[in-house]
Amino acid sequence: MTQAFELTVNGRRVRIETHPDTSLLHALRNELGLKGPRFGCGLGLCGACFVQMDGKVVASCDTPMWSAEGRTVVTVEGLEPGEGLHRVQQALLDEQAAQCGFCVSGIIVNAATLLDTNPDADEEAIVEALDRNLCRCGVQRRVVRAVMKARCEGPCHVTPEDAS
Amino acid sequence: MTVQREIVAAPALPKDLAANPVLSRWVTVHSGGTIDVRVGKVELGQGILTALAQIAAEELGVDLEQVRMPPANTAHGPNEGQTSGSMSIIHSGPAVRAACAQVRARFTAEAARRWDVDPDLVTVRQGLFSCGERAVSYGELAGVVDLDVAADPGGPLTSGDRSVLVGMSAARLDLPDKIAGRPRYIHDLALPGQLSGRVLRPPSPGARLLRVDESRLADLDVRLVRDGSFIGVVGADEAEAMRAVQVLRDATTWEESDSLPDEDDLSAFLRSGPHETIEVLTPEGPEPEGRTIRATYSRPFLAHGSMAPSCGIARWNDDGTLSVWSHSQGIHGLRAAIAQALDMDAERIEVEHAENAGCYGHNGADDAAFDAVLLARDVPGLPVQVQWSRQDELAWSPLASAMTADVRAVVGESGSVSSWRYDVWSQGHTSRPGYLGVPGLLAGAHLERPWSYPAPGDPPAVVGAGTVRNGVPIYDFPDRGVTGHRLLETPIRTSAMRALGAYMNVFAIESFMDELALATGADPLEYRLRHLGDARGRSVLEAAARSAGWGNPAEEGVGLGLGFARYKDKGAYCAVVAEVEAESDIRLRRLTIAVDVGRVVNPDGVRNQIEGGATQAASWTLKERVRFDRRRITSDDWESYPILRFSEAPEVSVEIVETPGTPSLGAGEAAQGPTAAAIANAVAAAIGVRVRDLPLTADAVVAAIEAAED
Ligand code: FES
Ligand code: FES
Numbered sequence: 014m015t016q017a018f019e020l021t022v023n024g025r026r027v028r029i030e031t032h033p034d035t036s037l038l039h040a041l042r043n044e045l046g047l048k049g050p051r052f053g054c055g056l057g058l059c060g061a062c063f064v065q066m067d068g069k070v071v072a073s074c075d076t077p078m079w080s081a082e083g084r085t086v087v088t089v090e091g092l093e094p095g096e097g098l099h100r101v102q103q104a105l106l107d108e109q110a111a112q113c114g115f116c117v118s119g120i121i122v123n124a125a126t127l128l129d130t131n132p133d134a135d136e137e138a139i140v141e142a143l144d145r146n147l148c149r150c151g152v153q154r155r156v157v158r159a160v161m162k163a164r165c166e167g168p169c170h171v172t173p174e175d176a177s
Numbered sequence: 178m179t180v181q182r183e184i185v186a187a188p189a190l191p192k193d194l195a196a197n198p199v200l201s202r203w204v205t206v207h208s209g210g211t212i213d214v215r216v217g218k219v220e221l222g223q224g225i226l227t228a229l230a231q232i233a234a235e236e237l238g239v240d241l242e243q244v245r246m247p248p249a250n251t252a253h254g255p256n257e258g259q260t261s262g263s264m265s266i267i268h269s270g271p272a273v274r275a276a277c278a279q280v281r282a283r284f285t286a287e288a289a290r291r292w293d294v295d296p297d298l299v300t301v302r303q304g305l306f307s308c309g310e311r312a313v314s315y316g317e318l319a320g321v322v323d324l325d326v327a328a329d330p331g332g333p334l335t336s337g338d339r340s341v342l343v344g345m346s347a348a349r350l351d352l353p354d355k356i357a358g359r360p361r362y363i364h365d366l367a368l369p370g371q372l373s374g375r376v377l378r379p380p381s382p383g384a385r386l387l388r389v390d391e392s393r394l395a396d397l398d399v400r401l402v403r404d405g406s407f408i409g410v411v412g413a414d415e416a417e418a419m420r421a422v423q424v425l426r427d428a429t430t431w432e433e434s435d436s437l438p439d440e441d442d443l444s445a446f447l448r449s450g451p452h453e454t455i456e457v458l459t460p461e462g463p464e465p466e467g468r469t470i471r472a473t474y475s476r477p478f479l480a481h482g483s484m485a486p487s488c489g490i491a492r493w494n495d496d497g498t499l500s501v502w503s504h505s506q507g508i509h510g511l512r513a514a515i516a517q518a519l520d521m522d523a524e525r526i527e528v529e530h531a532e533n534a535g536c537y538g539h540n541g542a543d544d545a546a547f548d549a550v551l552l553a554r555d556v557p558g559l560p561v562q563v564q565w566s567r568q569d570e571l572a573w574s575p576l577a578s579a580m581t582a583d584v585r586a587v588v589g590e591s592g593s594v595s596s597w598r599y600d601v602w603s604q605g606h607t608s609r610p611g612y613l614g615v616p617g618l619l620a621g622a623h624l625e626r627p628w629s630y631p632a633p634g635d636p637p638a639v640v641g642a643g644t645v646r647n648g649v650p651i652y653d654f655p656d657r658g659v660t661g662h663r664l665l666e667t668p669i670r671t672s673a674m675r676a677l678g679a680y681m682n683v684f685a686i687e688s689f690m691d692e693l694a695l696a697t698g699a700d701p702l703e704y705r706l707r708h709l710g711d712a713r714g715r716s717v718l719e720a721a722a723r724s725a726g727w728g729n730p731a732e733e734g735v736g737l738g739l740g741f742a743r744y745k746d747k748g749a750y751c752a753v754v755a756e757v758e759a760e761s762d763i764r765l766r767r768l769t770i771a772v773d774v775g776r777v778v779n780p781d782g783v784r785n786q787i788e789g790g791a792t793q794a795a796s797w798t799l800k801e802r803v804r805f806d807r808r809r810i811t812s813d814d815w816e817s818y819p820i821l822r823f824s825e826a827p828e829v830s831v832e833i834v835e836t837p838g839t840p841s842l843g844a845g846e847a848a849q850g851p852t853a854a855a856i857a858n859a860v861a862a863a864i865g866v867r868v869r870d871l872p873l874t875a876d877a878v879v880a881a882i883e884a885a886e887d
Contacts (some may be wrong), residue, residue: 014396031414031416031419032416032420034416034420035416036416039416040413040416041421042365043414043415043416046367047358048358048360048361048362048364048365049357049358050358050488051362051364051484051485052364052485052564053484053485053486053534053567053812054486054567054815055566055567056567056814056815058567058814058815058816059567059815061484061485070532071526082299088358089356089357089358090357090359098356098357102356102357105356106348106352106353109346109348109349109352109781109785111349111352111355112222112223112224112535112785112786112789113221113222113355113484113532113533113534113535114222114351114352114356114361115222115355115362115483115485115533115534115535116484116534116704117355117356120356121356121358134872139699140823140824141824143823144823144824146823147484147815147820147822148484148823149226149482149483149484149534149535149537149793149820150222150484150789150793151788151789151790151791151792151793151795151796151821151826152785152788152789152792153792153821153822153823153826154788154792154826154827154829155785155788156823156848157823161235165192176464
């Protein structure tokens with residue numbers, strides 16, 4: 014029942030043999046060893062598995078392989094083409110905007126996609142975009158602050174009011 | 178340098194070190210210079226390993242980067258029991274401190290011996306021992322200093338060296354991996370030969386498996402495993418195993434029955450016994466004459482809702498031993514429970530901790546590990562990784578108990594409380610593996626020879642109790658009675674979740690304090706302070722009120738509310754002021770928090786824990802309720818069990834109030850109860866209506882308004 018699928022993942026052409034109903038998430042994690050997209054619900058409801066597909070943010074758990082054929086996929090591991098971290102990742106690290114960190118892969122993909130398409134996104138736009146991502150540890154406000162910082166070119170004026 | 182000796186002479190080793198005295202259990206110095214510090218506490222997303230690494234580095238006299246914290250393991254590390262109850266820094270902190278101080282002393286002695294100088298003349302900085310021109314590193318001495326020795330009860334408990342490390346906001350050691358999306362969690366482990374396992378849980382708690390039509394699985398490349406009503410599959414491909422479980426759902430026939438209570442009348446369920454009566458404070462005499470005010474509060478069952486469904490890995494080795502990887506909070510307890518369930522020698526089982534998403538108590542971690550053990554039995558020599566579904570995680574993990582409480586106070590002429598009576602009803606708050614004399618692992622109840630699952634118990638009072646945790650108000654009331662009523666028969670599996678009974682008890686006590694203040698025409702802050710002699714408590718309350726602008730005129734439709742407690746009566750102090758905007762909907766705008774957590778190891782870590790705890794508590798308070806019909810739990814995804822979203826998350830500010838010279842207290846569970854009460858009090862302040870039954874949804878507010886109009 015398996016079938017071959019060709020797609021571009023993080024800039025690389027790949028060929029994956031799997032059942033057409035296998036989710037993109039499981040193909041990425043198990044066939045390509047990309048563990049950055051996480052399994053949180055498998056129902057498209059939490060955002061832990063978010064990846065970019067043709068530039069749009071999708072739930073990879075909810076994307077069967079038959080619909081991923083020929084597409085261009087970017088995971089959290091591939092957001093920054095070179096070495097190092099995407100500026101959203103760096104900002105999250107600087108702000109220590111994570112506790113368990115399980116939700117952050119999907120949050121990063123979502124926020125990075127937003128800023129890459131709309132570098133001036135304001136707080137409202139950031140919150141609206143991230144409303145599709147759940148976080149149980151309660152780091153939402155830290156994440157929003159971090160993403161707002163990531164937005165700034167040069168010196169940044171977003172200062173958390175409770176900064177230490 | 179001679180000062181050290183005087184500071185450190187102390188009579189006894191810290192408890193966890195005394196129980197695991199051999200230094201090499203805790204510390205290994207590698208010749209390359211890296212120092213492994215093993216602890217029995219586990220990383221649950223709370224940053225505990227970073228805080229303990231800071232302490233270790235400070236005591237050893239090395240940079241943080243030189244310290245590595247390997248995962249806890251039953252065979253190689255110290256046994257420090259559970260990682261729970263905000264006790265990690267309290268228990269493990271002093272043990273790590275003393276173990277590392279003694280390691281440092283032994284290395285110092287060796288350097289001194291080499292150079293033939295007095296050890297007091299040897300200093301340690303950044304991992305380098307020196308005396309005059311001479312210097313030698315930890316790594317260079319590693320081969321000669323023997324750490325296979327017991328800690329010396331007369332030896333140092335600290336080096337007395339206060340570097341800048343402790344008290345500094347060190348960046349979390351685990352976050353770079355997590356933010357880069359690297360493999361880090363138990364889900365990401367890929368051991369050689371690893372297979373995927375999936376379990377088909379029964380359709381309802383009381384269900385019994387009658388028949389399986391195995392022919393339906395013929396086309397699927399999986400192996401079927403069955404033991405009584407426990408049924409699952411193992412296969413090489415995870416996606417195939419997932420499909421197989423879908424097929425199996427339709428290929429099985431079950432006998433089911435109604436066993437659950439009425440979700441709309443939990444109060445009656447909780448109050449109709451049998452109960453264990455827990456007398457916490459027995460009043461000395463009858464209540465005095467005076468104006469009596471009373472109220473009843475409740476909260477529903479809650480789910481842990483960790484972002485990652487539980488996962489476990491097990492491998493039966495060729496020599497008959499069993500290896501298990503789990504994100505359990507208590508790997509030693511899990512090992513004992515597996516041994517008991519399978520009637521095998523615990524010595525033959527090794528459990529290693531592997532990180533997972535945030536853990537807020539006894540969730541499905543241990544159960545998933547046992548699932549893996551059962552499935553792996555059929556494929557000896559190969560590791561099986563069992564991944565739970567989101568639905569199973571929400572419906573089958575232990576829940577946090579619903580609770581209800583009656584409070585009654587008599588107030589005197591001045592409005593002050595002259596008598597206080599508190600009764601709380603709840604299921605027990607722990608059924609951790611092994612706790613009730615049985616393994617307590619979910620699948621155990623479904624086996625051909627099943628293990629019973631007794632009603633959950635409560636931790637003993639010395640570790641903070643369960644149902645009555647924080648049941649005693651911190652205020653100086655002259656006459657007090659506090660009684661808990663723990664339900665002894667129940668079909669619902671509950672266990673420990675962050676703060677246990679404290680969330681409900683503080684919600685009730687602090688809501689009622691506001692009701693008393695309002696009924697007697699007092700300001701809620703003044704009313705609390707009037708009854709509060711505890712100086713640390715007063716400063717925390719005043720600090721939160723000050724930062725929140727307490728007493729300033731509020732905008733129309735906006736209310737401020739206060740909530741305060743000292744967690745477990747001897748832990749962290751926490752005061753929360755909630756700012757709520759209530760018009761067509763309830764909008765929690767802001768939480769202004771002050772805490773006193775004693776000595777602070779990592780200030781940003783404490784802030785992060787308090788912010789997270791308060792935000793999660795806001796979610797419980799505003800949105801959450803486990804739903805069920807008479808047969809099964811029906812809230813099994815994020816639509817039927819909604820939690821707080823980005824657009825609903827309040828701004829949280831945390832002020833740390835330090836009381837110099839006080840020991841460190843855990844921070845992870847201090848904010849939950851105060852946050853709930855602060856929100857409810859703020860809603861009451863904003864719209865003049867009090868909601869006493871959680872969650873505080875828009876529907877609940879409408880119902881409260883209607884009830885008030887009747
Ligand atoms: S795992 Fe894909 S949205 Fe939750
Ligand atoms: S940091 Fe744990 S779920 Fe978001």
